[in-house]
Amino acid sequence: MGRISTFGQHLYEGRVSFDFVGRRKLWYSVSALIVVLAALAFIVRGFNYGVEFKGGVEFTAQVKVANSESADDMIKGVEDSGVAEAGDPTVQTSGENTIRIQTRALTQDQATKVSQSLEKAGATEVSQNLIGPTYGKQVATKALTGLIVFLVVIVIFIWAYFREWRMSVAGIVALAHDLVITAGVYALSGFEVTPATVTGLLTILGYSLYDTVVVFDKVRENTRGILSSNSKTYAEQANLAVNQTLVRSINTSITALLPVAALLVVGAGVLGTGPLKDLALALFVGMAAGTYSSIFIATPLVSQLKEREPSMMAQAARVMARRSKEDGGFTVGSASVASRPVQASGAAKRVQPSRKPRSQRGKGGS
Amino acid sequence: MAATPKRSPNRARPGRTLALFLAAIVALYGLVALIGVTADKGDDSPWHPKLGLDLEGGTRITFQAKAESGGVTTEKLDQARSIIDQRVNASGVAEAEVTTQGGDQIIVEIPGEKRANIVDEVGKTAQLRFRLVWTGNLASAAAPVDTAADQKVVNDLDWSKLSLDQVIAAETTGLPSLPPEYQAGVASLQKVAAGFTCNPDGLEVEDVAAKPLVTCDPATGEVQILSPTVIEGTDVSSADAVIPQGQVSWVVALELKGQGKKAFSTITDALFNQLNAGNDQASRFAVVLDGEVLTAPTTNGHFTDGKSQISGNFTATTSKALANQLKYGALPLTFSVNGSEEIGPSLAGSQLNAGLIAGVIGLVLVVIYCLLYYRGLGLVIIGSLLVASALTYVMVLLLGKGVGFTLTLPGIAGLIVAIGITADSFIVFFERIRDEVRDGKSLRLAVEAGWVRARGTILAADAVSIIAALTLFIFAIGVVRGFAFALGLTTLIDVFVVFFFTKPLVSVLARTKFFGQGHKLSGLDASHLGISGRKISEIARTSPAGTAGKAN
Numbered sequence: 001m002g003r004i005s006t007f008g009q010h011l012y013e014g015r016v017s018f019d020f021v022g023r024r025k026l027w028y029s030v031s032a033l034i035v036v037l038a039a040l041a042f043i044v045r046g047f048n049y050g051v052e053f054k055g056g057v058e059f060t061a062q063v064k065v066a067n068s069e070s071a072d073d074m075i076k077g078v079e080d081s082g083v084a085e086a087g088d089p090t091v092q093t094s095g096e097n098t099i100r101i102q103t104r105a106l107t108q109d110q111a112t113k114v115s116q117s118l119e120k121a122g123a124t125e126v127s128q129n130l131i132g133p134t135y136g137k138q139v140a141t142k143a144l145t146g147l148i149v150f151l152v153v154i155v156i157f158i159w160a161y162f163r164e165w166r167m168s169v170a171g172i173v174a175l176a177h178d179l180v181i182t183a184g185v186y187a188l189s190g191f192e193v194t195p196a197t198v199t200g201l202l203t204i205l206g207y208s209l210y211d212t213v214v215v216f217d218k219v220r221e222n223t224r225g226i227l228s229s230n231s232k233t234y235a236e237q238a239n240l241a242v243n244q245t246l247v248r249s250i251n252t253s254i255t256a257l258l259p260v261a262a263l264l265v266v267g268a269g270v271l272g273t274g275p276l277k278d279l280a281l282a283l284f285v286g287m288a289a290g291t292y293s294s295i296f297i298a299t300p301l302v303s304q305l306k307e308r309e310p311s312m313m314a315q316a317a318r319v320m321a322r323r324s325k326e327d328g329g330f331t332v333g334s335a336s337v338a339s340r341p342v343q344a345s346g347a348a349k350r351v352q353p354s355r356k357p358r359s360q361r362g363k364g365g366s
Numbered sequence: 367m368a369a370t371p372k373r374s375p376n377r378a379r380p381g382r383t384l385a386l387f388l389a390a391i392v393a394l395y396g397l398v399a400l401i402g403v404t405a406d407k408g409d410d411s412p413w414h415p416k417l418g419l420d421l422e423g424g425t426r427i428t429f430q431a432k433a434e435s436g437g438v439t440t441e442k443l444d445q446a447r448s449i450i451d452q453r454v455n456a457s458g459v460a461e462a463e464v465t466t467q468g469g470d471q472i473i474v475e476i477p478g479e480k481r482a483n484i485v486d487e488v489g490k491t492a493q494l495r496f497r498l499v500w501t502g503n504l505a506s507a508a509a510p511v512d513t514a515a516d517q518k519v520v521n522d523l524d525w526s527k528l529s530l531d532q533v534i535a536a537e538t539t540g541l542p543s544l545p546p547e548y549q550a551g552v553a554s555l556q557k558v559a560a561g562f563t564c565n566p567d568g569l570e571v572e573d574v575a576a577k578p579l580v581t582c583d584p585a586t587g588e589v590q591i592l593s594p595t596v597i598e599g600t601d602v603s604s605a606d607a608v609i610p611q612g613q614v615s616w617v618v619a620l621e622l623k624g625q626g627k628k629a630f631s632t633i634t635d636a637l638f639n640q641l642n643a644g645n646d647q648a649s650r651f652a653v654v655l656d657g658e659v660l661t662a663p664t665t666n667g668h669f670t671d672g673k674s675q676i677s678g679n680f681t682a683t684t685s686k687a688l689a690n691q692l693k694y695g696a697l698p699l700t701f702s703v704n705g706s707e708e709i710g711p712s713l714a715g716s717q718l719n720a721g722l723i724a725g726v727i728g729l730v731l732v733v734i735y736c737l738l739y740y741r742g743l744g745l746v747i748i749g750s751l752l753v754a755s756a757l758t759y760v761m762v763l764l765l766g767k768g769v770g771f772t773l774t775l776p777g778i779a780g781l782i783v784a785i786g787i788t789a790d791s792f793i794v795f796f797e798r799i800r801d802e803v804r805d806g807k808s809l810r811l812a813v814e815a816g817w818v819r820a821r822g823t824i825l826a827a828d829a830v831s832i833i834a835a836l837t838l839f840i841f842a843i844g845v846v847r848g849f850a851f852a853l854g855l856t857t858l859i860d861v862f863v864v865f866f867f868t869k870p871l872v873s874v875l876a877r878t879k880f881f882g883q884g885h886k887l888s889g890l891d892a893s894h895l896g897i898s899g900r901k902i903s904e905i906a907r908t909s910p911a912g913t914a915g916k917a918n
Contacts, residue, residue, distance in 0.1 A: 062712050098713070108485045108706060115708070125710035128482065132704045134430065146841030153833055161826055196776060199838065199849050203783065206834025206853075210787070210827045214794060217823040248797040254735055255793065256786030259728025263782055266724035276720060279779050279849070287786075 011243045018246070021239035024300035031177060031297055038184020047183075050192035050278075051102050051129065053136030057086075057111050059101040061123035066093040070122065074099050077121025081114040095270060099123075105133060143198045150205055151175075158213070162220055170301040171212045174293035178208045182286040189281060196275035200282025207283075208290030211252070212298045218245045219299060226315065233316045238303040242295050253291040260284045380870035387866035391753070394760045401767055415759075416766035418774030418848065421718040423711035424477040428704040429489050431470050438470045438699065445690065446699050447472050453488045453656070471704065482706040489701045493573055494599025494692065496626075497592035498537045498633070499650040499662050504559050504589035506582060511561025516554035523551040525594045526576040530629060533593045534636045538648050555580060555591050562589050573657035583659035590659060592652055596633060599655075601626025603672075605692035607685035610675065616685035617677040620692060627672030634674070637665035655691055721778035728782050729755075732789055740796060742881060742888035743872075747792045750868045754788050757859050771851065780852030787831060787853075788860040792868055794827070795820040799872070813876045817869055824864055831857045 010016035020027065051058045063070045071091050078089050078101060086103040094100050106114065108130065115126045155168040162168075182204060186197065218241040223234055232240075260283045267276030306312055402412040419426050431438050431446060443466050450472055451464040463475045474488060528544070535543045541552045555578055564582035571581045575595040582589040603623040609616055622630050633651065641649035641664055652662040653676075663676050676688070729751065737744035758781065765771035798820040802812035835854030839847050875881045881888045 060710075060713055062710065095716075108482055108703065111706075112483050125712050126708075127710045127713045128706075128708045130482065130703070130706045132428075132430070132702065134702075135428075135705050138704075142841045146837050149841065150834065150837040153837065154830065157829065157833060161829075196779075199776060202838050202841075203834065203849075203853065206831050206838075207787075209834075210790075210830045213827045213830050214790075214823055217826060221819070244801070245797075248793055251739065251793045251797075252786070252790040255732050255789040256783075258731040258735065259724075259782045259785045262728035262731060263724045263779060266720050266727065270716070270720045270723065274717065275775055276717075276724065276779055279776065283783060 007247070011246050017239065017243050019239060020242045020295055021235045021300045021303045024304060027296040027300060031293070035177060035180050035184075038181045038187075041184040042180075042187045045187045045190070047187055047193040048190050049136070050194040050197075052131050052139065052194050055105050055131050055133035055136065057103050057106045057114070057131070058129045059103075059111075059115060059118060060094075060127040060129070061099045061101065061118050062125040063097055063099055063123055066095065066097050066099050068093075071099055073121045074101055074118060074123065077118040077123070078103065078114055080121065081110075081117035083110045083113050085110060086114050106130065139195050139198060143202060146202060147205070150202070154205075154209055158209075158216075161213075162216060164220075164302075166302050166305040167216050169305065170298045171209055171216070173301055174212055174290075174298040175205060175208050177293045177297055178204055178286050178289040181289045182282055185285045186282060191278060191281055194275065194278045196278040197282050200279040200286065203279075203283060204286030204290060207256070207287055208293065211249070211290050212294040214248070214252075215242060215245050215294045215299055216302070218242075219302065227311055230315075230318045230322050233319050234306050234312050235303045235316075238299050238306075242299050246295070249291055249295060253287065256287050257284060260287060380873035383866055383870040384874065387862075387870075388753075391757055391760065394757075394764065398760060398763050398767075412763060412767060415762045416770070416772045417718070418772040418777070419475055419477060419707070419709055419714070420775045421714050421721070421773065421778075422477055423709050423714035424475065424479060425481045425706065425708050426476075427474040427482060427485050427488070427706040428467075429472040429474070429701040430704040431472060431699045431701055433699055440469070442699055443470065443472070445693075446701075449656075450474065450488055454484065459484065472701070478711075480708040480710065482708045485703055485706055489703055493575075493654075493656055494602070495573070495575060495595040495654045496597035496599070496630075497579060497595055497652050497654055498533060498637075499590050499647070499652050500537055500541060500578065500593050501556070501559065501591040502588065502647055502650055502662065504562075504591070506564035506587050506589050507561050508563070510563045513558040513561045516557045519554040520551050520558065521574075521577060523548060523577075525551075525578060528594065530596060530632060533596060534633060536593065538636055538640050538645075551578075559589055559591050564589055571657040573654065579654065579657065581654065581657050581659055583662065588659075588662075590652060590662065592654065592659075596651070597622065597626040597629050599692075602692055605689040607680070607682065607689045615677065616680040616682055617675040618680070618685050618689045618692065620674050620676060622672040622674075630672055630674070631668070631670045634665050634667060634669045638668045641666055653692065660688060660691055717775050721775055721782075725778060725782045725785075728785055732785055736789065736792075742885065743796055746868060746871055746875065747789060747796075749871065750792055750863050751785070751788065753867050754856070754859055754863045757863065758856055761855060761859065765855075772848070774848035777848035777852040780849040781856060784853055784856030784860070788856060788863070791824045791828070791860050791864045794823050795864065795868065795872075798823075809876045809882050810873075813872050817872075825861070828857050828861050 007016065061074055063074075071093055075089065075091055078086050083106065085106055090102040092100050101118070103114070111128055111130050115128050118126045151172065155172060158168045158171050159165050179201060182201060186193065191197070219238045222237040222241045222244075226232065226234055226237060260280050263276055264280035264284055267274060267278075267280050307316065398412050429450070431443060433439075433442065447464055447466050451462075454462040454464060454474055454476075459476050459479065459481055461477060463477075465473050465475070467473050525548070528548075532544065542549070544552060558580045562580055562582065564584060564587045566584040566587075571579065573579060573581075575598070578594055579592045580589070581592065601622050601624050602620065604619075604621045606619050607616055608619050610619075637649040637651065640646075646664050649665045650662050651665065653660045661676060661678065663678065667674070680688070733744075733748050733751070736747040740747060762771065762773060766773070795816065798816035799809075799812050800816075802816045803809060805812075807815060832854055835850045835857060838850035839854065879885070
């Protein structure tokens, strides 16, 4: 653990620096590839919609031991109920002593009949969930409305807080990236899409942006008053910000993912099926993607958008000019940032005591 | 905890903030205890959170309301809710909770029982009808008699062929005045009435508009044979509880419109004559809601303009209740079943256990990680998480009592997910402190400087989280809202804990020798931070950049 701290110190001072901003083409390509794969998975496999979206009845029967034998008993129980509409049910075991039976839409009376018949066939307790045909559509409509309202509110919030529309754009792009990846993984996993999944997806909206806001806050701090400084470009300062918050990002991801992982394992292992598992998978993938995208997508994108500003281009040119004068032909390119010598310690210089004479030092950042 | 800090030159007194905050939490627990003392014995213990159906077992039915005209208004929905509430209670279910949701849904929750079979009975459209009292003042049978065969005779007849005049004549001049083909039906009606028991806990009658009805007034127990419907409840244009000028008792002012107005004029003309002739019983008509007689007044006037007053021994409350029933009794709302759930107790129990287990595992994992990484500071995180948990628990208890917040499985998931978000605030803060220490500040200064920087970040990030929770809460359906609520609640608690507990605690600790001087286990020692004394700049000068993770 001490090593991570030391690592943190190096990151903070810029001695160890990962080039997140400069190599953006690489990260963009990696993300594009993942997003395309996720979209493909989504298109090819599609979502496995739960009974909540399809409409129908789901019976959850508690049995002594859930195996193929007791599952057959349950199928027989459904047949014996004499309800023709319940024919050809989907039956699966879930956990150690639970069997789930899904049928098409039934009336309440029919559902009660099937329920009683299942109890006769050996189930110790039967729970049922009857879903009307409009329920799933309502959930989807509401979720979509929520999504749109949230995006509008959050774009305004980020813009108001950072006074920078580019950060809003980058935040939303990162968010879309996370959502597509989560949807793709979800499609691949074959887990059922239930209202809990939708909740998970909507929660990712919040989490992904939460993470991005923390990184952006550091970017803003590092780039404050950058136009009047000739020592660093926006891209370099943004990259320093990502590196400085990297340890925090790693720690946060771990502490956020640990409880969600517990939910996922317990939800899938103990309960077998149900809202815990659906929610946890969406959250797990989304949170991991959220951390990735705030580092590899959001910040490089902000930087890229910002560099296009004429004033930033002029500032970058001044920095270049000054560097080539001082160091004898130093070019700022994507690769050079990573291999540049210690001098690049950035904002950290602010108050850091150093025994170097001023003349040998870069005029510290802000 | 550290010794009480001396009066610091700074205006901030972290020790006092800390004490006040902890006292506030204790006060909240005191409030719960107070509720426990003052509560009736029958109430649930205030120390247990109110559990949702998915954790306790029971039945949940969701009705979707549709308006035939004019849209679903809050007023209509509330009235429908109270009607459904009455029906659920009438069906013999105790402790059911009927609530509205999302502006057009009504949720019936019955804890502990599997009763989805009441759905048809409860969800049928409310029917308010005016009928004539063909025969009144019958006694309720001591024991129910099976009159299904007679009921069938009644049902098989086509009563809609009777004219309004014939229906009125049956009351004013007696049932034998009906055409001969109906006499078998009349005999059967009388048999049904003779075997009818007036059970206030749920009448089992089938209220069909075009057929006569045998039913009773549950308040008085009077059994009546009623005519086919003469006025539909939809013809009621207004009904208000008033005290007429110059009088002292409450009446219900009723106004009819359309067909009802015309029919009412014809009916009251005939019935008022009966009253004048001293034949009180033959001047009664009945207002029937869902097959139950609300009131069966005598007619003491000929009302041609549709306006009339129903008087009786009304109080302010009972007259208002009747007025509301008349006004909304025939709500133009129809209900479809959106879904119904029956959750057995053992499934609910295993869901509750799974949620708790996941929560404990998640918390323990986070605690272990924080201790390993932040060492002494990890204890601060653990303390903060414990305080946050204590605060969350007491809030769940109080909100359960106050606004009926129930803990559901998604709610527990929300609380678990929030562990990570809460811990993140501490991490942001600590990383900032360490950054400041790396910049060469003393710990005491680093804490204050780091806090100023971390504060903004924490607030901004938590604001995003709260916006997300609010959006989810507003736009989510059903139990999913429990998740959003839990998430929003814990995010708010996180802000309080960071501001009033973690920060003051760290300020206090920074004055101790253990943390202030960077003890090996404090998480703030030089080597742990990667600084070996002040040699750092030299090392920096000689080591090539890009050697990631090379420890000193």
